[in-house]
Amino acid sequence: MPDRPIPTLHDIISARKVVNQHLKPTPLHFYNSLSELLDAQVWVKHENHQPAGAFKVRGGVNLAAGLSEAEKKRGLFTASTGNHGQSIAYAARVQGIRAVIAVPEGANPAKVNAMRRLGAEVRFHGPDFDSAREWIMAEAQAQGGHYVGPTEEALICGVGSYVLEIVEELPDLDAIIVPVGGGSSASAAGIVLKNINEKIEVIGCQSAQAPAAQLSWAAGKIVTAPMKTFAEGVATRVPFENTQRIMRQYLDDFLLVDDREIEAAILLYLQLTHNLAEGAGAIPLATALKHKARFAGKKIVLVLSGGNLHVEKLRSIISRHRGH
């Protein structure tokens, strides 16, 4: 299969116009408290304030808006147990089209309910994510619908709208720290920022308990790795070739932090900014803390990518970290 073309800055600027028709810009807040802690000037991009609680919805609305009338009639098909599924459900509702989302049997009922409330048809299939995904791909083909892969170019372009918002509000940022799951967000950050000012550092980050994307980036080829992190937004076992190619071109570095450090960052966000971050969303803060000297004195943006953390998980984090 020939390489798919890498989206350009122009593609992302065009997608932003579409995204703006459906979603408002999210806040970019400066925090004194985090700045003191990190000896840096620290801004947070609040993608946790999106309607579905995560940045992915930007990609979904761009993809759905770009379908032909014939494609819209046949609907969107995808597999997901988390933010991606909610994003596609949201985007389908905005366009008034059908969304069919496959989830493994035993999927989190809260997330299934969230997708259903957005009007999606949820189909349980197979014991794990991969079997649900294989089933829905076949189903999309049988019904002539559009199967949405997790790192499609239309998703990357839509997601890039958040990076444009950052650079327009804070054009002299020195570095951005972005969590990597499938890689669409970090890819978009690289395309936008490096084409505007190559001196802006673009740093990817991930859980050390799910390092496949980082190992693949470092090795220059796709590598799989064990996946044990609680941070489902970055729980990637098999990386994606298209986003890996973009990240190899554009990322300055790709850092790992332990789940325990991610949990501590969730608590810090809660205590110092009163924002609920999901695991993936807290990784940039954990990364900045771990590599404090590297970012000292700089203007840095932490991407708080989502806030969909389960209440029981939050309780256990608070309990275990008490008094630390």
Next chain:
Amino acid sequence: MPDRPIPTLHDIISARKVVNQHLKPTPLHFYNSLSELLDAQVWVKHENHQPAGAFKVRGGVNLAAGLSEAEKKRGLFTASTGNHGQSIAYAARVQGIRAVIAVPEGANPAKVNAMRRLGAEVRFHGPDFDSAREWIMAEAQAQGGHYVGPTEEALICGVGSYVLEIVEELPDLDAIIVPVGGGSSASAAGIVLKNINEKIEVIGCQSAQAPAAQLSWAAGKIVTAPMKTFAEGVATRVPFENTQRIMRQYLDDFLLVDDREIEAAILLYLQLTHNLAEGAGAIPLATALKHKARFAGKKIVLVLSGGNLHVEKLRSIISRHRGH
């Protein structure tokens, strides 16, 4: 003392222009999940997304911007252990002026730090809030500075900007539910909405463990009452005459909910919307749940007034409500 004039819709429209120079509008989100739960169409006004985590900052920036140059030189003086102090500190920083905030000895260190990070001078004085307040009033007089009372008209007018944002985005709302502490927010909601469409219901709400404002409203005169709620944003022991007068004129009703119901609403917000609400911020949701039949089928707006909840308090709420 003669009655102070009640702010008008025009005053609030004028104040909004000032507020907009310093603060962005906050989101008004529709939630499927809350709508199903309440059998109504439910929007949430996200004042928890303000920079200092609560609506009060709107009032602070309006008040500070309206000072004369001579007043600016002498600075702002107030007493607070919570959101009001952070709001005044934030507003003073925006104007580049001095803020002196009195807190009782033993005040919450996290809140003291937050005020200091915003550049305020924090003075510890006396064993409780009232002694800190009396001390700072004398200090303001001695230094010729402006003492900021919690329900000044300039604060009410600035706060009213959130109500204008709501009615412009959702002009056909049927009812709004607003938490009452000092009463500036509910007063502003009444002035704006009743002057635009008197059929829009404006409902105040408070903790039954701190019912002074509700009892005073019902009695038509100032009544004090025990104050035992954990929801410090509505922990009013002695109500304020000026906001009581406005609320008597404009509120359709004033409802009470128990602290236990407020805690359950905090958990619901966390589970269904992934937003952290402080006690006061969750009271409108608790009220809508308790009076479900009254709001069934209507378009209602819940004012999520702030998100400044202590992590340890959140942990204890989650633990106690597990499995409910």
